[in-house]
Amino acid sequence: MSIKNAHHPNVLTIDYVVFQRNLSANLKKQVDSNAAIEEFFDDLTKLMDDIVWFHKSLMPTLNYADSAASASQDCLIHLLLGVDSIQTKLAELMLQKLIIYESDKQLSSEIAGDVNMPRLIVNQFRWLDNIVDSKVSMQ
Numbered sequence: 001m002s003i004k005n006a007h008h009p010n011v012l013t014i015d016y017v018v019f020q021r022n023l024s025a026n027l028k029k030q031v032d033s034n035a036a037i038e039e040f041f042d043d044l045t046k047l048m049d050d051i052v053w054f055h056k057s058l059m060p061t062l063n064y065a066d067s068a069a070s071a072s073q074d075c076l077i078h079l080l081l082g083v084d085s086i087q088t089k090l091a092e093l094m095l096q097k098l099i100i101y102e103s104d105k106q107l108s109s110e111i112a113g114d115v116n117m118p119r120l121i122v123n124q125f126r127w128l129d130n131i132v133d134s135k136v137s138m139q
Contacts, residue, residue, distance in 0.1 A: 010061045010076055020082045027085050041089055044080070048097065058120040078124050087132045094121055 012019060030036035048054045057076040077094070081087050101117040 009059060010056065012061045012063050016073060016079055020079060024083050024085060037085055041086060045093060055115060058124065081124060081128055084132045094124060097121055
């Protein structure tokens with residue numbers, strides 16, 4: 001995954017399934033996988049605090065992999081929600097962000113005028129292949 005500046009879409013250079021599998025495997029193979037997951041999530045949380053970065057992570061990525069997938073595909077956040085080991089915490093964070101953006105419409109307008117951030121956030125939960133902990137998701 002290549003994270004680009006604010007004016008260019010993020011680029012996925014491998015198939016999204018390979019990206020998810022590799023990320024999951026890398027997090028699990030660490031000596032202390034719980035600490036690795038926490039560190040990854042902490043870094044992701046810091047990145048999501050940047051409004052422009054967060055908006056961009058909710059937009060489709062470009063795919064330059066040699067696959068049958070189209071040139072534009074799932075956004076970074078949706079891809080990360082497909083990784084079981086971080087899905088529950090990421091879903092909780094996304095719902096917190098939803099509350100923030102829904103209660104403060106000014107934040108969305110700081111990005112690009114008429115961006116509907118709550119809608120972009122909710123769209124991340126559509127078409128997930130699986131839900132790891134449905135009981136937590138329903139709370």
